[in-house]
Amino acid sequence: MGGGSRTIVVGGGFAGLAAAVRLVAAGREVLVVEAAKQGGGRSRSFFDKVTGREIDNGQHLMMGCYRETLSFMRVIGVPDDALDVQRNLAMTMLKPGGAKVELACPTLPAPLHLAAGLVGMRGLGLMHRAAALRAGLLLPGEIARPDDNETCDAWLRRLGQTPQIRAAFWEPLIWAVLNDDPLVASAAMLLAVLERAFMSSREASSLVIPRRPLSAVYVERAIDYIEARGGAVRFASPARKLELDADGRVVGLTLKSGETLATDQVVSAVPPQALLELLPEAAREHVVFRDVARLEASPIVNLWVTLDEPLLDRPFVGLIASPMHWLWDRDRIEANTGARDAPRDRSLPRMNPSTQASASGAEDSLLSVTISGARGFVDDQPEALRELFLGEIARYFPRARPQIRGFRVVKEKRATISHAAGTYRRRPETLCPIPGLLLAGDWVRTGLPATIEGAVQSGHDAAARVLDNS
Ligand SMILES: Cc1cc2nc3c(=O)[nH]c(=O)nc-3n(C[C@H](O)[C@H](O)[C@H](O)COP(=O)(O)OP(=O)(O)OC[C@H]3O[C@@H](n4cnc5c(N)ncnc54)[C@H](O)[C@@H]3O)c2cc1C
Structure with missing residues (x-):
């Protein structure tokens, strides 16, 4: 040699x-x-026999601040329409019972866009929105800067965040970007993301969802x-x-x-x-x-569920205070509609021609569910996860009666480091x-x-x- x-x-x-x-x-x-x-x-x-679709090992989400990733994708020739890039950061969270909390940032320079978005958040009391704004104002200064030994929980308490704004904004963000419990996750790591995503430019905080x-x-x-x-x-x-x-x-x-x-x-x-x-x-x-x-390591469990009809009226929603953090309507994401809030147009082509029509002749709808930091679920049998799914759907979508046609669990025990x-x-x-x-x-x-x-x-x-x- x-x-x-x-x-x-x-x-x-x-x-x-x-x-x-x-x-x-x-x-x-x-x-x-x-x-x-x-x-x-x-x-x-990979191709999955249960859903009859090409599925990911777990739903992946990027942001406009993924500079290196987006440049890598440009170099290798990923076409623009392979990614759904939000114009402005927007997301909908559901409370138990189905009430919505909506964040929709306006077209303003950063970080004003976020400040305005938080103040205007629908479905949340003024006191809680004001607490978020206060945290936003403290972020650029030294006073709020955590070191790596401070947990997100301690930091959010230091910033005077109310339980409601924590549940509707901070905690979903922490589970998503740190894949860990706010009680243990590092606030310095969270701040690294906040600075990149929310402080640099409006586009940096837009969510980027792979359509394929x-x-x-x-x-x-x-x-x-x-x-x-x-x-x-x-x-x-x-x-x-x-x-x-x-x-x-x-x-x-x-x-x-x-x-x-x-x-x-x-x-x-x-x-x-x-x-x-x-x-x-x-x-x-x-x-x-x-x-x-x-x-x-910290695990992620993803559920891929084919339902007899679509559950969501938009590409994705977060569930407040649920172990099922995010639900994704894969058909809306894969259909190249560009119309995020429009009801699904069934005439649109699907990505995978192998999508199966059910025995009744109706098309199935593919939903993906993300359970982040899933230490409490990663050893569960599929039957237990199916029970969890049905229980949470009943809690957050009380009027929905979806029938499960296919249920696939993908467990990633070492999804990320903790x-x-x-x-x-x-x-x-x-x-x-x-x-x-x-x-x-x-x-x-x-x-x-x-x-x-x-x-x-x-x-x-x-x-x-x-x-x-x-
Ligand atoms: C379910 C899930 C959801 C996620 N969601 C998001 C998200 O929404 N947004 C986000 O930004 N990130 C997300 N992540 C994290 C993201 O997937 C990872 O950060 C990223 O894929 C890590 O890439 P990597 O190249 O560092 O490691 P890996 O993807 O693990 O690549 C390592 C490779 O090395 C190979 N390998 C291992 N041992 C050997 C060996 N001895 N010889 C040769 N090859 C070997 C493995 O087979 C593997 O292909 C998610 C992760 C999971 C699991």
Whole structure:
């Protein structure tokens, strides 16, 4: 084995693909090795027999502030109509019983758009809206700045947030962006998102929803881009061990198949546990990797439910104070209507022609349900989750009588790392103690929580370090 000019990227999720795309664009020779038979990692889609549709492993949402992600998507040629970009941030939350709380930000410069949106929130008393506004005014100053040891719960209490505004605005946001309980999640991580999303520009806070299954949106395009520029992607090729020389430098990568690939530069874009397994035992003792071993995971459970009729009158809603945080009407999202609040037009084409008509001849409606930070549900049997679903639908949609035609549970036990207060310092930098090994992945230290944007940024950071060295 000897060093080579080829960079090997381990892992073909957002982070690995973003790193590889940057590198081939700069003329580097790149090989991506991916353990699974497909790319995409924790943001992937697959054909599901129960629903008869191509579904994602979980509904994914982005924001206008996902600068690195949107630029990556532009580079690989994702067409504009693959993403539904809100003009202004707007969302509807339902209280038990079905009453709506609506946030609709007007066309004003940031952060005025949010301030006006919060003050004008329909369905919430003035006192609660005023509390949110007060928090918004405190955000840019030092007085409100939390450190990573402060929980979101403690921070929101410090900012005088009422239980009602917490339930209708802050807590859904925290579960969504930090995938963890506000009682444990880090307020500093939340602030990092608030600053990017709400303080920079109006467009930054707009929600961006993929209209197509994720693999079609970005995975296939990224792979085509890499291969068209001389790079290669090998699926079903799990890496087993990083090879180091006597000085501890990277000289190769051995795959589970036994094949050893020579290289002096490896970008690891795998989750924390998978990275630790690649390292020689002695390297794992380094304090950086001992901290990695202490990162904990937080699960997400997604329910994909085919109903005999649509439940929602809009693409998505949040449920206030429910373990089922968000409901998504996939047909509305996939239909290229652009009319967010219009009732579903059944004449519009569906994304997947394989959608099954039910025995009665009526078309099924596909709903996706997100349960974030799902520690209390991830070990439940599908029957228990179906009971939960029916109970919550009865609570929030008392007049609806949907019939379930198909029920599919997708559990991601290690959906993201936990962003419990005090976790950030355990996340490693791109440059790690092993020369020639660069770390990427949504869990690496990017200043962001473990999200698509964090993953893509980490991939771009790792690619930049490779290019610095060449
Ligand atoms: C259900 C769910 C919903 C989510 N919702 C959102 C959302 O709405 N918005 C958002 O921004 N983020 C969301 N996320 C988080 C987002 O999916 C992740 O942050 C992102 O996909 C992480 O990408 P990654 O490349 O860092 O890691 P991964 O996607 O985990 O990629 C790592 C890859 O490495 C491969 N691998 C592992 N071990 C080896 C090995 N030994 N050899 C070779 N390959 C290996 C894996 O197979 C995988 O493909 C969600 C996550 C889940 C699970």
